[in-house]
Amino acid sequence: xTADVSTSDRYSPSPAADASRRRLAIGFLNWAHALDHxxxxxYPTVVIELEVxxxxxxxxxxxxxxxxFIAFGLFSLPAGWLADxxxxxxxxxxxxxxxGLSLIGAALAPSLxxxxxxxxxxxxxxxxxxxxxxxxxxxxxxxRGRTLAFNGVCGNLGVSLAAGITAVLxxxxxxxxxxxxxxxxxxxxxxxxxxxxxxxTRHKASRNASPExxxxxxxxxxxxxxxxxxxxxxxxxxxxxxxxxxKIVDERVAGISxxxxxxxxxxxxxxxxxxx
Numbered sequence: 001x002t003a004d005v006s007t008s009d010r011y012s013p014s015p016a017a018d019a020s021r022r023r024l025a026i027g028f029l030n031w032a033h034a035l036d037h038x039x040x041x042x043y044p045t046v047v048i049e050l051e052v053x054x055x056x057x058x059x060x061x062x063x064x065x066x067x068x069f070i071a072f073g074l075f076s077l078p079a080g081w082l083a084d085x086x087x088x089x090x091x092x093x094x095x096x097x098x099x100g101l102s103l104i105g106a107a108l109a110p111s112l113x114x115x116x117x118x119x120x121x122x123x124x125x126x127x128x129x130x131x132x133x134x135x136x137x138x139x140x141x142x143x144r145g146r147t148l149a150f151n152g153v154c155g156n157l158g159v160s161l162a163a164g165i166t167a168v169l170x171x172x173x174x175x176x177x178x179x180x181x182x183x184x185x186x187x188x189x190x191x192x193x194x195x196x197x198x199x200x201t202r203h204k205a206s207r208n209a210s211p212e213x214x215x216x217x218x219x220x221x222x223x224x225x226x227x228x229x230x231x232x233x234x235x236x237x238x239x240x241x242x243x244x245x246x247k248i249v250d251e252r253v254a255g256i257s258x259x260x261x262x263x264x265x266x267x268x269x270x271x272x273x274x275x276x
Contacts, residue, residue, distance in 0.1 A: 103183030
């Protein structure tokens, strides 16, 4: 009888244990969302320092990150597909470890071309979070509205703090340290996540043949087109601003240190534009 209860408890955790597991999983996913936006925005601040180190123009150096940002969007498609057919938990482990190794590779890059390759790899692994992590948040959440809102706040914190923290690390260590420290944090988080979060029951993606809301082909095409316009417009504005803002601050407030550039950029994200 005791053995039966033990086996049952193992596969059917108590409501309290299940709630604790969900909170822990969501906590890791919130942390991943912050890291995701943080790591992809390290280079737009570091590039200001690289202008001095390599004696190259901003336009030439910022172009090295183009493939990274393309990969950040494009590789979300295979990431979501693979997560549905393999394991979402394991894909998040790949996110942490892959981002960590890519950042360390960028920190140790002996040339600008190797740095560009490391940034591309970073974009590939950073692309994992949104199709995989967001789906896991929705699946784990009980109060989905509040949970998704807080998850979004965590992502915005990553965006807001990226320039400031990167500038401080660059000034305190070097531009390589600005990549290395977050890389080590990501790399250390991966095994901890793997150890603490159990793998979900493997599931194969399947499409429901009967939609919840019936739409005509014309209406569906119009809605899809409008969604694409909104997504592309919002994404273009957000990404252009987040990438260019450190340089805009650097140009507008001439003669200030990189730390000041990072601090003012963070202030702009958190509290609005600089006064005229």
